[in-house]
Amino acid sequence: MLHLRLITPPEKTDDVLRLIEKTVGTTHLVVLQGAARNPAGDVVTCDVAREAGDELLTGLQELGLDRTGSIAVENIDLSLSLRADKAEAEAPGEGADAVLWExxxxxxxxxxxxxxxxxxxxxxxxxxxxxxxxxxxxxxxxxxxxxxxxxxxxxxxxxxxxxxxxxxxxxxxxxxxxxxxxxxxxxxxxxxxxxxxxxxxxxxxxxxxxxxxxxxxxxxxxxxxxxxxxxxxxxxxxxxxxxxxxxxxxxxxxxxxxxxxxxxxxxxxxxxxxxxxxxxxxxxxxxxxxxxxxxxxxxxxxxxxxxxxxxx
Known part of the structure; x- marks a missing residue:
């Protein structure tokens, strides 16, 4: 699994949330409105199956989040969660085969x-x-x-x-x-x-x-x-x-x-x-x-x- 920490301008937060929610293999979505200071905006975090990570990152870049906000990605070494297990099962392919191009x-x-x-x-x-x-x-x-x-x-x-x-x-x-x-x-x-x-x-x-x-x-x-x-x-x-x-x-x-x-x-x-x-x-x-x-x-x-x- 991958953990994403995003800083989004308030006007783009809804678009970011819709993208995350429609991406198969995501879970643990958290929204902290107005929490970010530099750059100013909302903080959004979520976990995503590695095999779905590249698709989500590409979508976030198409929204311009890499220019107007921030996209940080971390590997999760251990995740004890039935929701995480379900997300990985739903995502197409195997995480070991996935390529994160960025x-x-x-x-x-x-x-x-x-x-x-x-x-x-x-x-x-x-x-x-x-x-x-x-x-x-x-x-x-x-x-x-x-x-x-x-x-x-x-x-x-x-x-x-x-x-x-x-x-x-x-x-x-x-x-x-x-x-x-x-x-x-x-x-x-x-x-x-x-x-x-x-x-x-x-x-x-x-x-x-x-x-x-x-x-x-x-x-x-x-x-x-x-x-x-x-x-x-x-x-x-x-x-x-x-x-x-x-x-x-x-x-x-x-x-x-x-x-x-x-x-x-x-x-x-x-x-x-x-x-x-x-x-x-x-x-x-x-x-x-x-x-x-x-x-x-x-x-x-x-x-x-x-x-x-x-x-x-």
Missing amino acids: HLTDATHEESTLSVTYLAFITLATMIAACGVVLDNAVLIVGAMAVGPEFGPLAGISTSIVRRRPRLALRSLNALLVGFAVAMAATVLFSLFMDALDLFSRAQLDADRPQTGFVYAPDAFSFIVAVLAGAAGTLSLTSAKSGALVGVAISVTTVPAAANAAVALSYGDTHQTWGSTEQLLLNLLGIVLAGTLTLAAQRAWWEGHRRSARTG
């Missing part, structure tokens, strides 16, 4: 913002992965994959394509390109520093690396795994199952490929640099493609489900 857009917007924290995470992840590829240590590679924040901008690009939000696309692309550029440049310097301390060596990079050699040897499975992980990651975002994102992060060779490219570049190894770059681009393309197709399929399925529910 929430997804807002979440990806935040995750794809180029910030100091984002740059720090992707740079540290790439440096950890650099240690992993030189030492041929799979544990470090997995750790670097989990730390890397690059799925946010990739999800932002997919969301922007489906929702036709060019600003989100530019923001996400900027975070992705600048993030990897800064991380790889810093990792080149890190590699040179480690070499000066005799902790990295060209011999280690050129040695047989059974645990990490795959990061500069892309093949068909690289793209297939990226597509599967991209679909899984997108589903985890839209269904609020964030735990699955950890599995997605350690499934795709983005940060390790960038790290291997940076280390190889520091030693002038063009073969590994190009192979790792190809691996990186292949994975990025696979994730964006899968994410876009997954979101498009979800949108088409829900629109068809709603139409059949109304006609039925």
Whole structure:
């Protein structure tokens, strides 16, 4: 269930109440007239089944409430109410399958913002992965994959394509390109520093690396795994199952490929640099493609489900 807290101008309160009451899956409606001060107006709260949430939010936006008042949405972790159970049963579909498009857009917007924290995470992840590829240590590679924040901008690009939000696309692309550029440049310097301390060596990079050699040897499975992980990651975002994102992060060779490219570049190894770059681009393309197709399929399925529910 979702909890909505609305601030409505007095002249729009009746329209808001009618919309809530006619939306299947709503309950616990409360109206506090004149309770709001900034902005001034009435406070309306209600609970709505997650699968009916997007339809209600769209209707509230069409009433202009996001401009003249306020719309706040919270997840309800526990609701002991027969009315809530009835509302969820009446709402079409399953809550786990529902997509809150505004929430997804807002979440990806935040995750794809180029910030100091984002740059720090992707740079540290790439440096950890650099240690992993030189030492041929799979544990470090997995750790670097989990730390890397690059799925946010990739999800932002997919969301922007489906929702036709060019600003989100530019923001996400900027975070992705600048993030990897800064991380790889810093990792080149890190590699040179480690070499000066005799902790990295060209011999280690050129040695047989059974645990990490795959990061500069892309093949068909690289793209297939990226597509599967991209679909899984997108589903985890839209269904609020964030735990699955950890599995997605350690499934795709983005940060390790960038790290291997940076280390190889520091030693002038063009073969590994190009192979790792190809691996990186292949994975990025696979994730964006899968994410876009997954979101498009979800949108088409829900629109068809709603139409059949109304006609039925």
